[in-house]
Amino acid sequence: MGWRADGGLWLLVRGGGLxxxxxxxxxxxFEEALxxxxGFGILDVGYRSKxxxxxxxxxxxxxxTTKGGKTWVHDRAxxxxxxxxxxxxxIGDNQGFVLGNDGVLLRYVG
Incomplete structure (x- = not known):
C-alpha cells in the first residue's frame, strides 16, 4: 500500500491485483485497476508523475501506466x-530506480 502522486492510495493484493x-x-x-x-504478484508501485x-x-x-493507474501495459525491458x-x-522527474534480488538495479532516465 502506498500513496499515488495525486494524493490517493494504491493497494496490492495476491495474484497481481492492484x-x-x-x-x-x-x-x-477502492476500485480494481486493469x-x-x-499472474505474478506485484510488489511495489512508484509514481513518476500524476x-x-x-x-x-x-x-x-x-x-x-500513463493513465494514472487506470490501465497498465507490460514493459519488456x-x-x-x-x-x-x-x-x-x-527522484525528481527524470531519474528512477528499480531494485531486484541478486543485486539487480535498473535505472530510469527520462
Whole structure:
C-alpha cells in the first residue's frame, strides 16, 4: 500500500491485483485497476508523475501506466531478468530506480 502522486492510495493484493482509492486521502472505497501481470504478484508501485507510474513484481514483471493507474501495459525491458523486482522509486522527474534480488538495479532516465 502506498500513496499515488495525486494524493490517493494504491493497494496490492495476491495474484497481481492492484486497487486504487476512489478519492484522495484516507478512504475506504477502492476500485480494481486493469493490470496484466501475467499472474505474478506485484510488489511495489512508484509514481513518476500524476499520470505515469511503474509497477514491479515477481519474475521480472515491469508494468507502466500513463493513465494514472487506470490501465497498465507490460514493459519488456526486464523480461530477461531472472529474478524478482522489489522496489520502485523516483527522484525528481527524470531519474528512477528499480531494485531486484541478486543485486539487480535498473535505472530510469527520462
Amino acid at each position: 486497487f486504487l482509492s476512489k478519492g484522495t486521502g484516507i478512504v475506504e472505497d 493490470v496484466q501481470s501475467r 499520470d505515469e507510474a511503474w509497477a514491479a513484481g515477481g519474475s521480472g514483471v515491469l508494468l507502466k 526486464a523480461d530477461n531478468i531472472p529474478g524478482n523486482l522489489y522496489s520502485v522509486k523516483f
